[in-house]
Amino acid sequence: MRNKSKIKRTTLSLVFFTVLMFGFGYALVPLYDVFCKLTGINGKTQRVVELENQQSHPSDRWVKVRFDANINGDLPWTLKPKVRNIKVQPGKFYEATYIVHNNFSGDVVGQAVPSVSPSVASLYFMKSECFCFVNQLLKAGETQEMLVRFEVDKDLPEGVEDITLSYTFFRVNPDNS
Amino acid sequence: MSTLTQANDHDHDHKPTGLKRWFFSTNHKDIGTLYLIFALTMFFVGGSMAMIIRAELFQPGLQFVDPQFYNSMVTVHALIMIFGAVMPAGVGLANWMIPLMIGAPDMALPRMNNMSFWILPFAFALLISTLFMEGGGPAGGWTMYPPLVLQTGAAFPFLILAVHFLGISSIMGAINIIVTVFNMRAPGMTLMKMPLFVWTWVITSFLLVASLPVLAGGVTMLLTDKYFGTSFFNAAGGGDPVLFQHIFWFFGHPEVYILALPAFGIVSQIIPAFARKPLFGYASMVYATASIAILSFFVWAHHMFTVGLPVKGELFFMYATMLIAVPTGVKVFNWMATMWKGSMTFETPMLFSIAFVILFTIGGFSGLMLGITPVDFQYHDTYFVVAHFHYVLLTGAVFALMGAVYYWLPKWTGYMYDEKLGQIHFWLSTITANILFFPQHFLGLAGMPRRIPDYNVQFADFNMISSIGGFAYGISQLLFVYIVIKCVLGGKKAKALSWEGAKGLEWTVPSPAPHHTFETPPKLTKAMLEH
Numbered sequence: 001m002r003n004k005s006k007i008k009r010t011t012l013s014l015v016f017f018t019v020l021m022f023g024f025g026y027a028l029v030p031l032y033d034v035f036c037k038l039t040g041i042n043g044k045t046q047r048v049v050e051l052e053n054q055q056s057h058p059s060d061r062w063v064k065v066r067f068d069a070n071i072n073g074d075l076p077w078t079l080k081p082k083v084r085n086i087k088v089q090p091g092k093f094y095e096a097t098y099i100v101h102n103n104f105s106g107d108v109v110g111q112a113v114p115s116v117s118p119s120v121a122s123l124y125f126m127k128s129e130c131f132c133f134v135n136q137l138l139k140a141g142e143t144q145e146m147l148v149r150f151e152v153d154k155d156l157p158e159g160v161e162d163i164t165l166s167y168t169f170f171r172v173n174p175d176n177s
Numbered sequence: 178m179s180t181l182t183q184a185n186d187h188d189h190d191h192k193p194t195g196l197k198r199w200f201f202s203t204n205h206k207d208i209g210t211l212y213l214i215f216a217l218t219m220f221f222v223g224g225s226m227a228m229i230i231r232a233e234l235f236q237p238g239l240q241f242v243d244p245q246f247y248n249s250m251v252t253v254h255a256l257i258m259i260f261g262a263v264m265p266a267g268v269g270l271a272n273w274m275i276p277l278m279i280g281a282p283d284m285a286l287p288r289m290n291n292m293s294f295w296i297l298p299f300a301f302a303l304l305i306s307t308l309f310m311e312g313g314g315p316a317g318g319w320t321m322y323p324p325l326v327l328q329t330g331a332a333f334p335f336l337i338l339a340v341h342f343l344g345i346s347s348i349m350g351a352i353n354i355i356v357t358v359f360n361m362r363a364p365g366m367t368l369m370k371m372p373l374f375v376w377t378w379v380i381t382s383f384l385l386v387a388s389l390p391v392l393a394g395g396v397t398m399l400l401t402d403k404y405f406g407t408s409f410f411n412a413a414g415g416g417d418p419v420l421f422q423h424i425f426w427f428f429g430h431p432e433v434y435i436l437a438l439p440a441f442g443i444v445s446q447i448i449p450a451f452a453r454k455p456l457f458g459y460a461s462m463v464y465a466t467a468s469i470a471i472l473s474f475f476v477w478a479h480h481m482f483t484v485g486l487p488v489k490g491e492l493f494f495m496y497a498t499m500l501i502a503v504p505t506g507v508k509v510f511n512w513m514a515t516m517w518k519g520s521m522t523f524e525t526p527m528l529f530s531i532a533f534v535i536l537f538t539i540g541g542f543s544g545l546m547l548g549i550t551p552v553d554f555q556y557h558d559t560y561f562v563v564a565h566f567h568y569v570l571l572t573g574a575v576f577a578l579m580g581a582v583y584y585w586l587p588k589w590t591g592y593m594y595d596e597k598l599g600q601i602h603f604w605l606s607t608i609t610a611n612i613l614f615f616p617q618h619f620l621g622l623a624g625m626p627r628r629i630p631d632y633n634v635q636f637a638d639f640n641m642i643s644s645i646g647g648f649a650y651g652i653s654q655l656l657f658v659y660i661v662i663k664c665v666l667g668g669k670k671a672k673a674l675s676w677e678g679a680k681g682l683e684w685t686v687p688s689p690a691p692h693h694t695f696e697t698p699p700k701l702t703k704a705m706l707e708h
Contacts (some may be wrong), residue, residue, distance in 0.1 A: 007285045007360045014352045018390050025394025025424060029409060032420050039487065077221065082517065146264050170413025 039123075045114050045165070047133075048126040048151070058091035059154045067096055068166035075171040076104035077138065082145070091154040093128065098146045098167065102138035107171040109137050112146075114165065121163045124153035135172050192692045200295075203287035204692060205272045208294050209543035210561035210589070212269025213582070215297060217658070220575075224651055231613075231647035233630050234640050244358070247630035248316035250310060252278075255319035259436065260343040261301055263570065266578045267439040268293075268350045271378045273587065275354060277683035277690065279697045280363025285356040290690030293349035299527070303421030307332035314552040318628060321396065321423055323410040323418050327403050337400045344389040351385035354378055363682075365701040372681050373456065376463050380470045384431045384438070394532040395421060398612025419484050426477035430444065434473045436570060438466060440577030443510060444530040446681070447584050448512050451527035452519030453678035455707060460649070465504035465511075472501050481551045491550045498548035502541070509538055524676070525599035529580030532607050533573060540568030558628075562623025567614045572607075579606070579657065586664050587671030591601045591689030594664035602660060605653035680707050 065088050067081035082097040102108055112132035116122040131146035138144060152163065192198065202208055227251050233241050242250070252487070272290065275285055284290050308314040312330020315321070321336070331337065358371070358379050399421070400410040408414020410421045449456045456462065478486060478494040486494075512534050543565040547553055554561060586594050616639040625636045632640065671688040682705060686694050699705075 003360050007356055010356045010359050011286065011352060012377055014355060014386055018348055019350070019387050021387055021390035022394050026398075028394075028427070029393075029398075029420065032417070032423060036417075096485075111413055113415070131185040168412065172413065 022119055034050055045116050045122055045125045045127050045130075045150075048128055058089040061090055061156075062087050063152060063160065064088075064161070064162050065094075065096075065150075065152070066164045067098070068164055069098060070166065072168055075110055075169055076108065077102055077110060077169055079089065079167070079169055080152070088152055090124075090152040090156050093149055093151045095147060095149050096165075098141065098148070099143065100136070100138060100140060100169070101143045105140045106170045107137060107139050109135050110169045111135050111172050112167045112169045114167050117164050117166070118160065120157060121152075121160050123145070124156040125163065126151045132167060158174040181200050201291065203283070203291050205276050205284045205287070205290065206589075206690060206692065208290050209269045209271075209273030210286075211264045211294050212272060216262050216266035216269060217259050217661075219265070219301065221654070223254050223652065226257070226336050227647065228651050229255065230642040234632070236641065237632050237634050238636050239631055242630070245313055245316055248318075249314035249629060251628050252262050252317065252319050253304065253308065253320050256304060256339075257301070258570070259319070259432070260340075260347075261297070263436050263574050263578070266346060267381070267436075267574075268347070269296050269376075270374075270439065270443070270578070270581055270585075271350075271354055273330065275357060275375055275378060276361070277588075277694060278576075278681055279292045279358060279361065279366050279374050280682050280695050280701065281357060281361035282606040282693065282696045284353050285361050286353045289349050290353055293346045293353065296346040296349075297488055300339045300346065303335050303342070304339040307335045310335070319420075321399065322425070322431070323399060323402065323421050326399065327474060329530055333676035334400065334401060337396045341393055344393045348389050351382035351389075351521070354382045355386075355397070363695065363698040363701060367462065367563075367704070370706045372442075373445035373462055373466075374439070374442035375610050377438045377445070377466055380466050381435050381438045382685070384435050384470055384473065388431035388435070390426040391424060392432075395424035395428070398424075401638060419481075422484060423477065423479050425604050426480045427474070430474045430477045431470070431478065433566075433569070434469060437537075438470070440533065440574045441466060443577040443581040443584075444533050445514060447526045447530040447580055448515050448534075450528075450584070450654075450676050450679040451517045451524060452521050452635045454515055454519040455519075456511070457506070457514035466509040469506045472497065472504070476501065479548050479550075480551070483557045491607065495548060495550045502545055505541055509541075511532060520678075524583075524596060525594075525603050526580045526584035526676075528603045528607075529576050530598065530604070531581065533576045533580065534547065536568055536572035536576065536607075536611075540565055540570075540573055543568065555620060557622060558626055559621035560617045560625045563627050564614050564617035564621055567617070576606070579653050582661065584676070585683070586661065587672075587675035588683060588688050588690055590665050591671055591687075592630055592664050592668035593675070594660050598656065598660050600665075602653060602656045605656065606650065609646050609650035609653055611651050613643055614646070616640075616643045650653070653668055681705075 064085055066085040067083070069079040069081055071077055071079055078101045080099055082099060086096065087092065100110075112130075114127075114130070114132050116125045127148060127150045129147065129149035131148060136144075136146065142161050148165075150165075193201070198207065200210070208486075224423060229242060230247065233239075233247055266386075272284065274278055275281075289668065302534045309414055310331045312332060314332050315326065315329050315336040317326040319328060321340075326333070358375060362371070398407065401407040402409055402411055402416075408416040410416050412418065445462060476497045478490060479498045482491055482494075516531075523531075547556055547562060547565055583594060583599055620636050620639050620643075623636065625632055625640075673687045675682045675688055676684075682699065682701075683690070685699070685705065
C-alpha cells in the first residue's frame with residue numbers, strides 16, 4: 001500500500017469533519033432560536049422590563065389585540081380569555097386576564113406557550129409579566145385568573161392593525177400524581 | 178494490454194474460498210459484488226412493498242391492507258429503496274470500479290470497507306423486523322417528522338438505530354472513497370484526468386460526510402425527546418417541531434444528490450463509449466457536479482414551503498432552487514453534445530443512458546415546477562411530488578445503475594450478457610415505468626394526496642393505469658435477474674476491451690478482472706487517459 005501516513009492523515013481529517021458535522025446538527029438548535037428571535041419568524045413574543053417613562057408618550061395610533069386560547073390534547077383544563085379583544089395604543093402597557101380551570105380530580109402542572117401573529121408583530125409585542133413565564137399549578141377542580149401585562153412597541157410597522165396573541169397550554173407533569 | 182496486469186497469471190493464488198471469502202473479504206471486487214447483490218435483493222424487497230401499495234391503490238376504497246400497514250409500507254419502501262437499494266448499488270459500483278479506474282490495487286481502507294458493508298444487513302434486519310412488532314412498523318413517512326413519528330410504537334427505537342447504522346455505514350464508505358482517490362491514484366492520473374464516474378463519487382462522498390452526521394444528530398434528538406425528556410421538537414418544553422424539518426432537509430436535499438450524482442457519473446462513462454466520441458466539456462462536467470453539490474446545501478427549505486416561512490425566506494429558497502437548474506442543464510447539454518454526430522450504437526447500456534437523459538430531464542422539469550413557491554402550495558404532498566421523485570430516482574438513478582451493470586457486467590463476469598434479452602428488459606422497463614409514473618403527474622395536479630390508502634373515485638382510472646404499469650414493471654425486473662445470472666454462468670467470452678469505444682483503465686485488465694489488479698502501479702500512456 002502506498003503512502004500509509006498520508007492515508008492516515010486524510011482518514012483522520014475526514015473522521016474529524018464527520019464529528020464536526022454531527023455537532024453542527026446540534027448547533028442548529030440554538031442557531032434556529034437566535035435566527036427566529038432576530039427575525040421574529042416564529043411568533044415568539046419579546047420580554048421587557050417595564051419602564052415608567054415608556055408609558056408617558058403613547059402614540060396616537062390604535063391597534064386591535066385579539067386573545068386566543070388553546071389546550072393541548074393531554075391537558076384536562078379549560079382556558080379562555082376574559083375579553084376576546086381590546087383596542088390598545090402602542091407605547092402603553094395593558095393587562096389581559098385568562099380564566100383557567102382544572103377539570104381533573106388531581107393537581108396538574110401546565111405550561112403556556114405564546115405565539116403572536118402576524119409574525120412581524122412579534123418583534124414589537126413586549127411583555128413585562130406573563131403567566132407563561134413559569135409553570136402553573138392548578139389543584140383539583142381549581143379555577144384561576146392568570147394575568148399578562150404587555151405593551152405594543154411604538155415602532156410597530158404601519159399596516160399592522162390587528163394582532164393576535166395566542167396561548168397554548170401544555171401538560172408538564174406526565175401523570176396524575 | 179495484458180502487460181499491465183502481472184497478477185492475472187496467478188489469479189487463483191490469494192483468493193480465499195467459501196464462506197470465509199465473503200464474510201472476511203477485504204478485496205474491493207468481492208465487497209463490490211456483495212454490495213451489488215445486497216442492493217438487488219433490497220430492490221426486490223422494497224419493490225414488493227411497492228406492489229402492495231399499488232395493489233391497494235388499484236381501486237378506490239380499502240381492499241387489501243389496513244391504512245396503518247399501508248402507511249408503514251410507504252415509509253419502509255422509501256427507506257429501503259433509498260438506503261438499501263440505490264445507495265448500496267452506487268457504493269458497490271464505486272468499490273468495484275474506482276480502484277480499477279484510477280490504477281489502485283484496492284481501496285485505501287479495506288478492513289473498514291468490509292465493516293461498512295456488513296453493517297447493512299444488520300441495519301435492515303432491524304428495520305424490517307419492526308413490521309412484525311406490536312404497533313407495526315414506522316408509518317409516519319420516511320421523513321420522520323415529529324410529533325407524528327413519536328407516536329410510533331415499539332418500532333421507534335429500532336427505526337432510529339437502523340438509521341444510525343445506515344448512516345455510519347455510508348459515512349465509512351464515503352471516507353474510504355475519498356481517501357482512496359486522494360492517495361492511491363496511479364502516477365500520472367491527475368485529478369482532472371480522472372474518469373467522471375470517479376469525480377462524481379468523490380463529490381458524492383463529500384456530500385455524505387457533510388450531511389449524514391446532521392441526520393444522525395436529528396434522529397438522536399428524536400430519540401431523546403421520546404425517552405429522555407428533552408424538548409428539541411416539543412413545543413411544551415420550548416422546542417419547535419419545524420426545527421426537525423430544517424435539520425432533516427439540511428440532510429435530505431444533499432441526499433437526493435447523493436442518489437443522483439453517481440448516476441450522472443455512470444452515464445458520463447457510457448455515452449462517450451457508445452457515441453465513440455470523447456465526453457463533451459469534461460471540465461465543465463466536473464465544475465457543474467461540484468456546483469450542484471455546493472448549492473444542494475442552500476435549498477433545503479424548498480421542501481417546506483407550506484410550513485409558514487416568511488416570504489423573504491421562500492423567495493431565497495425559490496431562487497436558489499432555480500439556480501441548480503443551470504449546472505444540471507450544463508450536464509444535459511454536454512451529454513447531448515457528446516452524442517451529436519457520434520457513431521452511435523444502441524446496446525443496452527447506451528439505451529438505459531439515453532433513457533436516463535430524457536426521463537431524468539422530465540423529472541428535473543417537474544422539480545422546477547415544484548420549486549416555484551406559489552404553485553408548490555398546490556402541489557405540496559400530492560402525487561405530483563411522487564411522480565417527480567420517481568422520475569428522478571427510478572427512471573433516473575435506477576436506470577443509470579442498470580445501465581452500469583450491463584456496461585461493466587462483461588468486466589465482472591468475463592462473459593457478454595444476452596444482448597437481445599437486455600434490450601427486451603430495457604424496453605419493458607422504460608414503457609412500464611412511464612405507464613406507472615406518468616399518470617401520477619395528472620393525479621397530483623388534480624389534487625390526489627400522497628400517503629393515503631384510499632382516494633376519491635375521480636382518480637380511479639389513472640390509478641388503475643398506474644397500478645398496471647407498476648405490476649408490469651415489477652415483473653420485468655425478474656428478467657434482469659435472469660439476464661445477470663445467465664451472464665454469470667456463461668455466454669460469449671468477453672474481451673479485455675468489452676466495448677469497442679470504451680475508454681479507461683478498467684478496460685486494460687482482462688475480463689473477468691483478476692482478483693488482484695494493479696499491484697504495481699500501471700504506466701499510463703496518453704491514450705489511456707483519454708476520456
